[in-house]
Amino acid sequence: MSVSTAEPGAPEQPPAPTRPPLLHRLVRDPVVISGSVAVLLWGVAALVSPSFADWNQLVTLMTVASFLGVISIGQTLVIIAGGEGIDLSVGATATLSAIVASRFMDGTNDGFLGAVLLALGACCVVGVVNAVGVLAFRVPPLVMTLGMIAVVTGFIRLYTGGRPEGSAAPLLRTLVAGDTVAGIPGVLWLWLGLSVLVVWLLRRSPFGWRLYAVGANRTTAYLSGVNTAAVKFSAYVLSSLFAGVGGLLLLGYSQNVYTSLGTDYMLNSVAAAVIGGTALIGGVGGYLGTVIGAILLTVLDSLLRIMQIGGGEWGDAPRQIIYGLVLVTVLTAYGRQKRLRQ
Amino acid sequence: MSTPAPTRSPAASPAPTPPGPVAQAAQSVMSARMPTLAVTALLVITLAASIVLQPDFFSAYSLSASFATILPVATIAAAQTIIVLGGGIDLSIGTIVTLASAVSVVLMDGDNSRLPLALAAGLATGAACGLVNGLVVAGLRLQPIVATFATSSVFGGLALLVLPQPGGTASPVLTQGFGMVLAIYIPVPAVLLLALWLAWRLLRRHRFGQYLYAVGGNADAAYTSAVPVSAVRVFSYVAGGTVAALAGIALLADSGAGDPTLGTELTLGSIAALVIGGTRLRGGSGGVGGALVGAIVLSLIQGLVFFAGVPTDAREFVYGCIIIVAIALAGLLTSRNGTRRTAAARGKAGTA
Numbered sequence: 001m002s003v004s005t006a007e008p009g010a011p012e013q014p015p016a017p018t019r020p021p022l023l024h025r026l027v028r029d030p031v032v033i034s035g036s037v038a039v040l041l042w043g044v045a046a047l048v049s050p051s052f053a054d055w056n057q058l059v060t061l062m063t064v065a066s067f068l069g070v071i072s073i074g075q076t077l078v079i080i081a082g083g084e085g086i087d088l089s090v091g092a093t094a095t096l097s098a099i100v101a102s103r104f105m106d107g108t109n110d111g112f113l114g115a116v117l118l119a120l121g122a123c124c125v126v127g128v129v130n131a132v133g134v135l136a137f138r139v140p141p142l143v144m145t146l147g148m149i150a151v152v153t154g155f156i157r158l159y160t161g162g163r164p165e166g167s168a169a170p171l172l173r174t175l176v177a178g179d180t181v182a183g184i185p186g187v188l189w190l191w192l193g194l195s196v197l198v199v200w201l202l203r204r205s206p207f208g209w210r211l212y213a214v215g216a217n218r219t220t221a222y223l224s225g226v227n228t229a230a231v232k233f234s235a236y237v238l239s240s241l242f243a244g245v246g247g248l249l250l251l252g253y254s255q256n257v258y259t260s261l262g263t264d265y266m267l268n269s270v271a272a273a274v275i276g277g278t279a280l281i282g283g284v285g286g287y288l289g290t291v292i293g294a295i296l297l298t299v300l301d302s303l304l305r306i307m308q309i310g311g312g313e314w315g316d317a318p319r320q321i322i323y324g325l326v327l328v329t330v331l332t333a334y335g336r337q338k339r340l341r342q
Numbered sequence: 343m344s345t346p347a348p349t350r351s352p353a354a355s356p357a358p359t360p361p362g363p364v365a366q367a368a369q370s371v372m373s374a375r376m377p378t379l380a381v382t383a384l385l386v387i388t389l390a391a392s393i394v395l396q397p398d399f400f401s402a403y404s405l406s407a408s409f410a411t412i413l414p415v416a417t418i419a420a421a422q423t424i425i426v427l428g429g430g431i432d433l434s435i436g437t438i439v440t441l442a443s444a445v446s447v448v449l450m451d452g453d454n455s456r457l458p459l460a461l462a463a464g465l466a467t468g469a470a471c472g473l474v475n476g477l478v479v480a481g482l483r484l485q486p487i488v489a490t491f492a493t494s495s496v497f498g499g500l501a502l503l504v505l506p507q508p509g510g511t512a513s514p515v516l517t518q519g520f521g522m523v524l525a526i527y528i529p530v531p532a533v534l535l536l537a538l539w540l541a542w543r544l545l546r547r548h549r550f551g552q553y554l555y556a557v558g559g560n561a562d563a564a565y566t567s568a569v570p571v572s573a574v575r576v577f578s579y580v581a582g583g584t585v586a587a588l589a590g591i592a593l594l595a596d597s598g599a600g601d602p603t604l605g606t607e608l609t610l611g612s613i614a615a616l617v618i619g620g621t622r623l624r625g626g627s628g629g630v631g632g633a634l635v636g637a638i639v640l641s642l643i644q645g646l647v648f649f650a651g652v653p654t655d656a657r658e659f660v661y662g663c664i665i666i667v668a669i670a671l672a673g674l675l676t677s678r679n680g681t682r683r684t685a686a687a688r689g690k691a692g693t694a
Contacts, residue, residue: 084624086487133666139673140623142431142487146610147666154659161655267433267491274488317506320499327492332482339483 030277031289033333038296045303052306059185063176065298066191067253068265068272069291071246073198074239075269076290078141080202081235082215082282083134089145090269092152093126093240094247094262099156101248102166102257112169120244126152127240131233149266156259164257176252187249194245198287211235216283272297275330300326380675381619381635384668388642395649406521406529408641410596413531414439416637417589418608419615420538421582423633424545426616428578429558429625430479430486434471434494435586436608440601441497442468443590444505447600452511460513465587471497472583476576494605501602508601512594520595534592535634538585542630545581554578558625614665615640618672640665 026032046053071090078085097119104115126148133144156164175186202208213221214231222228243262250261274280275296276289304319393399399408418439425432432438446464450456471493478489522530545551553574556564565571589608594600613623619636621628647661 129666133670133673137670137673139669140617142623143613143617143669143673144666146613147662147669149610150662151659151666152662154657154662158656158659271488271491274485280485280487317499317502320495320502324492324495324497324499327495328478328482328484328489331484331488331492 030275030285031292034275034277034289034292034296034330037330037333038292038299041296041299041303045299045306048303049306052302055183059183059188061298061302062188062295063185063253064302065295066187067246067250068268068298069191069294070194070249071243071262071265072269072272072290072294073194073287074235074242076198076273076276076278076285076287077202077211077235078239079270079273079278079280080211080215080282080285081232083141083218083232084280085134085141085215085232085235085282086270086280087130087145087236087239087243088142088266088270089126089130089148089152090239090243090246091262091264091266092149092156093123093243094250094265095257095259096126096152096156097123097244097247098251098257098261099160099164099259101172102164102168102251103160104166105169105172106166107169109169109171112171115169116248119248120241123240123244123247124237127237128233130240131236134236135229135232153259160259162259164259166257168251168255172248172252173255176249187252190249194242195287195291202286207231207234212283214283268297271327275327296330378620378632380671381632381639384618384639384671385635385642388639388646391646392642392649395646402523402527402529405527406523406531408645409529409531409535410520412638412641413535414589414593414596415608415611415615415641416535416634417538417592418586418612419619419633419637420542420630421585421589422609422612423616423619423621423628423630424554424585425578425582426621426623427558427625427628428554428575429561430575430578431490431613431623432475432579432582433487433490433609434475434497435490435582435612436605436610437494437497437501438468438471438583438586439590439593439608440604441471441501441504441590442587443594444501444510444600444602446591447510447512447594448504450511450513450516452513454513454515457513457515461591464591465584468583468585468587468590469580470583472580472586473576475583476579479579480572480575494609498602498605501605505600505602508599508603510600512598512600516591516595517598520592531592531596538588539631539634546629550574550577555626559627611637611640614669618668620672620675639668643668 042052051057071094075087075090078087100122101115101119104111104118129151130141130145130148133139133147134141137144139147175190177185177187181189202211210221210226210231213224213226214228218228221231243265246265247262251257254261270280272293273285273290274293276285276287276291276293278285278289300323301319304322396404398404418435422432422435425435442464445467446460449463450460474496475490475493478484478493479486482489520530524530524533553564553569554577556567556569557571557574557578561571564574593604615636616628616633617623617636618639619628619632619634621632643664644661647657647664652660
């Protein structure tokens, strides 16, 4: 990433703080680019199928995007924390949380709080194991979280015997798909609240500053008195925790669980963060971009579905192909690394 | 059975490299030795346990069956290692395997006379996919993890187009040849595994093999030393894609039919195998030999969990836990990750 929002004016000379013109900065800003692409895709979708522009459709779209958005919160934190940080176990963790919660809720509101706490507790355990592997055993995060997928799916198999039981509590269903406040379902308010919280956390809180410091340069952060291990540890635990919250929301939406519930979120959460301008090298990016990235990916997926690409005799194949091609195109717009010759 | 020879310095021969990379290469040798020892120890332990738990482990039939399942996994791990050594990573490798095997099985369609054509087409498919990945990563300069995730969606979709459902018939010559046992005790897949390792040794001696380590170790230093960095990166993806296609063909020969849906699982297995084999995920250190042994260890563990009488529902969990422990051990030994330490601290870590 040669240009980023997180280091404004960094390449400039200190005595002459003339930043590049506003327009120029906007054109190179990942958040602006992916936001425009998302709006563009949404416009195309509305042209193809006018009902796509309906308020209800929009709300549904945003609801679907919110699952990816919430799961990507933790992914963004882990990536910003640097050291090749990445959490591939978010999909499996989300499934785990949904499965534990559904068994304890079992379609009633009685054990709601207990079930939620238990599910999130299980997710925290996953996060702690990830963090210990990465920090104490020095396993590269990609490999550690990859290995945890095998452990978590294995545990799910052991726990359920291959047949997940139970269903979502009515309360959870109401939150995700039911009653609305000002025409917007609770899950979107929740996402909005979490987004404001996370953006505040990253930009205005000491934890956020430390996170960027550790991600940008661990040694300098350490020498400046930041407890780098604690920061990274909390990033991994938060990642699993938010994956668990995402899993609960998914449970409320689908009402029943299956063992591949969260699988698709594993790499899509990384893609959402990267599309939003969070660089995998760490220390760069933010959650606002990830929100836009999650919306973009969801709009793209729905667009391909309503254009009825896929289905019929070709099956799912053309949609997958186009999805990949668009992803490469969007990434090419700005997600590029530095040239060697500089 | 191929045990990895102690890794030799890639810069030992008179290549025109300045002292920086040479010193680094020397250090990477220091760190590579411990993982090599560790994976050998793991191999010995799992082998011993297998022999104890499976009384007829050394029967011709059992050996042939083990090697037939090991070869595809090991080949994919080898492909991933070539890419990782060059400083990249390929999350699309599993879908390349399935796409190449789908193309081959559709073209051969159970007919022996079309075998050469089908094999050539499969390999060409793998090389083409690798070229696409290489161009996207080195040409467009996208981050390898997300870029290859995007292309994996494309390749997986293409595999579904070519072969919508698991099926197809491999040509009989291929499957029969694969199942043969030479000289009583040596199954054909074992010979192929050895051939793969020899091919790697050959590549490693070649200039490009050394460039691979140079680029993976420090791309900037390699660039200033006149190594064609972009070309080497593209080459690593093309080579990886071609080897992945070989794995696809091996998979086809083993099972006799194609399956377009295996993708992700194969990718994850390949990364686990190479890490257990002592290859550093950042590139520039490790080797295919270790990855092959890592893949053998993984398959043996899978067999062990089965033969140790673990209940069906618990098998996956136990397997996952063993893999995490193996990875953590490998991580401790490969270490040197995280902070950029000073040269002195690095030297200490290397000799520890």
